[in-house]
Every structure is written in C-alpha cells, then in structure tokens.
Amino acid sequence: MPMIRDFVIDNLEVHVGGQKLFDHLSFTVVPGEMLGIIGPNGAGKSTLLKAILGLITPQSGTITVHGDHGKAVFGYVPQVRAIDEEMPIQTKDFVSLGLPLKLRPWLTRSEREKLRKVMALTRISHLAKKPIGKLSGGERQRAFLAQALVREPDVLLLDESTANLDPGAQEQMMALVHDLNKKKNTTVLFVSHDLTLVSKYAHRVLYLSRQRSAIGQTADMLNGNVLANLYAQDASSLKQDRSSTSAV
Amino acid sequence: MFDYDFMRHAFIAGTIVALMCGAIGVFVMARGLSFITHSFAHIGFSGASLSVFMGWDPLIGMLLFTTGSAVAIGQMGVKWFRREASISVVLSVFLGLGILFLSLSSQTAAFTTTLLFGSVVGIAMKDVWALSILTAVILCLLALGYRPLKFDTFDPVGAKAAGLPVRYISMGFLVILSIAVAETVQIVGALLVFALMTIPASAARHFTQSVFRMMVVSSCLAVLGVWIGLTLSYLTNAPVSFYITAFEAVIYFLSLGWYRYRERALGTAEAREAG
Numbered sequence: 001m002p003m004i005r006d007f008v009i010d011n012l013e014v015h016v017g018g019q020k021l022f023d024h025l026s027f028t029v030v031p032g033e034m035l036g037i038i039g040p041n042g043a044g045k046s047t048l049l050k051a052i053l054g055l056i057t058p059q060s061g062t063i064t065v066h067g068d069h070g071k072a073v074f075g076y077v078p079q080v081r082a083i084d085e086e087m088p089i090q091t092k093d094f095v096s097l098g099l100p101l102k103l104r105p106w107l108t109r110s111e112r113e114k115l116r117k118v119m120a121l122t123r124i125s126h127l128a129k130k131p132i133g134k135l136s137g138g139e140r141q142r143a144f145l146a147q148a149l150v151r152e153p154d155v156l157l158l159d160e161s162t163a164n165l166d167p168g169a170q171e172q173m174m175a176l177v178h179d180l181n182k183k184k185n186t187t188v189l190f191v192s193h194d195l196t197l198v199s200k201y202a203h204r205v206l207y208l209s210r211q212r213s214a215i216g217q218t219a220d221m222l223n224g225n226v227l228a229n230l231y232a233q234d235a236s237s238l239k240q241d242r243s244s245t246s247a248v
Numbered sequence: 249m250f251d252y253d254f255m256r257h258a259f260i261a262g263t264i265v266a267l268m269c270g271a272i273g274v275f276v277m278a279r280g281l282s283f284i285t286h287s288f289a290h291i292g293f294s295g296a297s298l299s300v301f302m303g304w305d306p307l308i309g310m311l312l313f314t315t316g317s318a319v320a321i322g323q324m325g326v327k328w329f330r331r332e333a334s335i336s337v338v339l340s341v342f343l344g345l346g347i348l349f350l351s352l353s354s355q356t357a358a359f360t361t362t363l364l365f366g367s368v369v370g371i372a373m374k375d376v377w378a379l380s381i382l383t384a385v386i387l388c389l390l391a392l393g394y395r396p397l398k399f400d401t402f403d404p405v406g407a408k409a410a411g412l413p414v415r416y417i418s419m420g421f422l423v424i425l426s427i428a429v430a431e432t433v434q435i436v437g438a439l440l441v442f443a444l445m446t447i448p449a450s451a452a453r454h455f456t457q458s459v460f461r462m463m464v465v466s467s468c469l470a471v472l473g474v475w476i477g478l479t480l481s482y483l484t485n486a487p488v489s490f491y492i493t494a495f496e497a498v499i500y501f502l503s504l505g506w507y508r509y510r511e512r513a514l515g516t517a518e519a520r521e522a523g
Binding site for chain 1: 391392393394395396398399402403405406407408409410411412453454456457458459460462
C-alpha cells in the first residue's frame with residue numbers, strides 16, 4: 001500500500017520569470033491526506049506542484065518527501081497536456097507508459113494485469129484500443145489519471161485536472177481519486193478553483209497567494225469569513241499595487 | 249539475379265538497413281525529427297567527403313560528423329535546431345564543406361554521385377558485415393531504451409514529471425539516429441535518406457495504433473521497398489533509389505486513402521449509433 005513517511009516543505013522560495021512567488025513557504029502534508037490547494041490565478045499553485053516534482057529548482061528552502069521505500073513516487077495529472085490530435089498511439093499503450101521503467105521492451109504478465117486493473121478502475125477499459133488523440137476531454141483526463149496511477153504513486157498531484165470537464169465528469173473523477181485515497185492511503189494534493197469540490201473532498205486546505213499563505217482544516221478555511229477575508233486582502237493588495245504602478 | 253555477388257550483397261545490406269530504418273523511423277516521425285534526419289544526411293555527406301580527402305573509409309567520416317553533430321544538437325536542444333533558419337544554415341554549410349573536401353581530393357564526379365544518391369549494388373562483403381554490426385548495436389540499444397524512449401516520445405510532459413532523464417534520452421536517440429543515417433546514406437544516398445527513414449513509418453501510422461506493431465509494419469514496408477527496388481532495378485537498369493522512393497510513396501498514399509476511408513466509415517458508424 002503506497003504511503004509516505006514524511007512530506008515537509010520548509011522555507012520555500014521560488015522565483016519564476018524574475019518574480020518571487022513564495023516567500024519562505026512552510027507547511028507539512030499529513031501522510032494519507034487529501035490537501036486542496038486554492039488561491040487566485042498566478043499565485044504559484046502549479047509552480048508549487050512542479051517544485052515538488054523537481055521540475056523547478058527553488059531559490060531557497062527544501063522539499064522533503066520520503067516514501068516507504070526511500071524516494072517517493074509521484075503521479076501527476078495536469079489540467080492540459082499537449083496531445084497531438086492525430087497521435088496514433090492507442091490508449092492502452094499510452095497508459096502503459098506510466099509503468100515503472102525497465103530495460104526490456106515487453107510487458108510481463110503482472111504488468112499487463114496491473115494495467116488491466118488500473119484501466120478498469122478509471123473506467124477506460126472499453127477505450128483500450130482507441131487512439132488517445134480521439135478521446136473526449138473527460139476520457140482523456142481519466143487516461144492521464146490511469147497513467148499516473150499505474151506507477152502506484154505514494155503521492156498524487158492533480159493540477160486543476162478537472163477544470164475542463166463538465167460537472168458530472170468532474171465529480172466522477174474526484175470520487176475516483178477520493179476512493180483511491182481511502183482504499184490505498186495515497187496522499188493527494190489537488191489544485192482547484194472549484195470550492196464545492198474542495199469542500200467535498202479535501203481534508204485540509206492550503207490557501208496560496210503571492211502575499212500570504214494559510215493552511216487549515218477544510219471547514220475552517222472555507223468558512224465564508226476566513227475565505228472572503230483572504231481573497232479580499234489579496235484583492236486590495238493587488239489594487240494598491242496597480243494604483244502605485246499607475247502613480248509611478 | 250542471385251548468381252551475382254553484388255546482388256546478394258545488395259539484398260542483404262538493403263534488408264538490414266531497411267529493417268533498422270523502419271523501426272527507428274516510427275520514433276523519428278513521432279518526435280518530429282524528419283528534417284533533422286535530412287540534416288544528418290548532409291552532415292554525413294561532408295564527413296564522407298572529408299574521409300575521401302584524407303584517404304579513410306567514408307563510413308568513418310560519416311559516423312564522426314553525424315554523431316558529433318548529434319551530441320552538439322542534444323546539448324543545444326532539439327528545439328533550437330528545429331528552427332527553420334538553423335536547419336537552412338546547417339544544411340548549406342555542410343553541403344558546401346562536402347563539396348570543398350571533394351574538390352580538394354582526387355576523386356571523380358562519380359564518387360559524388362555515389363554519396364548523394366547511394367550505390368547499393370556497389371556494396372562489398374566487408375561493408376555488409378559493418379552494416380550488420382552497426383544495425384545489431386542500434387536495434388539492441390533501441391530495445392533496451394524502448395520504454396523510456398516511448399514515454400518521452402509520446403508523452404514528454406508525463407516523462408518529465410515521472411523524473412525521466414529526458415535530456416539524455418533525447419541525446420541518446422539523436423546519436424542512434426545519426427549512426428543509422430550514416431549507414432543508410434550508403435544504400436540510398438544522402439539525398440534520399442528521407443525515403444527509408446520517414447515514408448514507411450508515416451504509412452505504418454495509418455495501419456495500426458500500437459507502437460510496436462507500427463515498428464513491425466514500418467520495417468516490413470521498408471524491406472519490401474528495398475526488395476522491389478533492387479529487383480526492378482536489376483530488370484530495367486534504372487536506379488534502385490528511384491524504385492525504392494516510388495514504391496514507398498505509392499504505399500504512403502494508399503495507406504492515407506485507407507486511413508481516411510476507415511475514419512469516415514467509423515464516423516458514420518458512431519453517428520448511426522448515437523442517432
């Protein structure tokens with residue numbers, strides 16, 4: 001059963017395009033929790049996930065994630081993944097890309113079995129032979145999720161993965177992730193602007209903006225006053241920034 | 249036809265190279281490297297010309313130049329090299345260099361024609377051995393690196409997020425490709441490397457959606473093209489390269505037609521089901 005031992009973000013500072021996104025951001029993720037990440041656009045929510053994945057090097061601070069067997073295994077599902085519409089590769093082949101890499105071209109029986117189970121879990125078994133480029137938005141996101149799950153991740157990072165889906169498909173995908181979190185204890189960090197989904201599925205919520213960050217229990221964080229206060233403070237700082245810029 | 253040594257050598261060498269081109273071509277097309285392949289051929293041409301000037305085996309110069317440039321492109325990043333201007337400059341400079349080396353050497357125009365258009369019927373047994381060894385090495389490397397290469401080719405974002413060393417995978421593939429091009433130049437020539445490296449793979453995409461099956465179909469089409477090209481060339485005395493490219497082109501357009509027909513049929517069936 002995938003499980004992380006510790007997941008600590010300590011004094012993180014990341015600059016993107018010459019701009020500082022986090023100012024000594026520190027928090028601890030509880031193993032097995034579903035952490036919702038919210039905040040205004042451009043706050044660095046996606047950047048945080050990329051920094052956790054090691055795709056971005058922080059200016060300072062550390063990210064420590066340990067799995068049961070040493071280095072944690074991540075599964076990542078972004079909002080948009082450039083897929084060539086004409087891409088001829090079939091969905092089963094695409095999902096199999098996520099299997100742990102071996103220096104042999106063929107899949108073993110156990111790998112094929114794992115693939116079959118994950119495709120059944122994400123309800124894409126019937127699409128196995130369809131080219132990935134020909135799937136609908138919802139089907140494609142489920143295929144991306146299947147690819148992330150087939151490597152049996154300790155931590156699942158979802159970056160607005162349901163943003164382009166209709167409400168039914170959003171609910172279906174999040175329920176699937178929630179089920180996985182419950183059954184396999186997979187730690188999930190998901191970025192979303194949909195507060196209904198966050199309130200339904202997150203155990204805790206991290207609010208992130210360029211000015212401030214806050215973390216707490218979902219019910220506390222999504223309390224109307226707290227949330228309104230956080231967003232309002234950022235909106236007023238932004239207004240001040242703009243007025244000072246225009247004054248200059 | 250098989251009574252002649254040169255025809256036997258041509259069939260063996262052509263088959264070996266076609267098998268390799270078919271397999272590697274699937275990744276060339278999927279990674280959008282067809283023009284880099286073409287550039288490698290021109291770079292190989294100037295390497296071979298340098299070899300001739302220095303009195304070495306042409307394959308040595310070709311391998312030196314193509315693998316050297318593969319490492320350089322890998323370092324700079326494929327995106328930089330894919331720019332139209334970069335490709336134009338590199339193609340021109342290396343063709344110019346090739347012509348310079350040939351003009352400095354004592355070789356005749358016939359040698360230039362051989363380098364540019366290939367000479368499969370001029371292959372000696374020692375060349376067949378060299379091609380066999382190189383092909384075996386390339387196919388082994390391709391088999392060992394198949395899974396990471398497939399991941400990086402068909403889902404670069406996912407591969408990066410999964411922590412794959414995508415830069416090294418890209419550079420490794422470019423080196424494999426550069427060796428493959430240096431081999432193929434000897435069969436179809438620098439100007440027609442395109443034919444074996446890209447057309448069978450492009451056609452295979454229309455017949456199957458499994459990457460492995462694409463490689464098999466692509467290799468079969470490439471081998472078939474070489475066999476038909478050699479046979480027709482023997483019977484008519486026209487250049488082998490012409491027949492190979494013509495056959496591959498016909499297959500490509502037939503595959504495209506088949507693909508469009510199937511798509512339309514599928515679309516109609518789905519609409520009927522939905523409606």
